[in-house]
Amino acid sequence: MRLVTTDAIVLRSYNLAESDRIVVFLTRSSGLVRAVAKGARRMKSRFGAALEPFTLIKLSFHERENRDLVTISAVEILKSNFNLSSNFDSAEVLAYMGELVAEFAPPHETDERLFRMLTACVEALAQQNGSERALTRYFEIWLLRLAGLFPDFRICGSCGTPVDSQANVAVDVELRLFCEKCVPVNASVLSSQLIALVRATHQLSPGNFAAQHELSERQYAELGDLTHRLITRAIERRPRTLVASTR
């Protein structure tokens, strides 16, 4: 058995047997980890509030070879995000992020960039000085980008020419981008504002993007069309948590 100590963020948890819970974490050093929290359902659990969704903790666990589930040995709260879970809209956005990260993250494999991206999005949500809708789309685009599933929005997918931000460009069903000359039939044209928004997510932190970009209903829906298409294809189903606040 190997003892691992790492920063972790709680994605979700569910009951196991009479007094235990299974908790799903995204960790900085070990990717996605499923752990048994023994006695977590007792009134006076030693875990206290550390296993509430989206709490940032220092997590220690014992890893066993060939075992998917690890056993928690210690937890320490680094930042509680309890206020977020009690806000209805934020709670829905968090549940959505939690479901998708649990689907996309590699189990027991380091993905430092995904960890940093998720914690930065949660932090931006907690700061509440930006648009939740903008944050949701930012999160989706980066989740897809880090998984290598978001197309390059800088060049034409056919001829490779850099696509001018002013030009009318189009995407095909695979979301490959095309310049004006290469547009195939059945491609949908994207407005230059939409392209600019996608590029802004590439360049800004989630907090800055959400503070600087209040998406209109239409932009939110148009971007959602793109991201949900790719997400649904990647996980081979529609996310269960795709509800009013995230759709």
Ligand SMILES: [Zn+2]
């Ligand atoms: Zn082209």
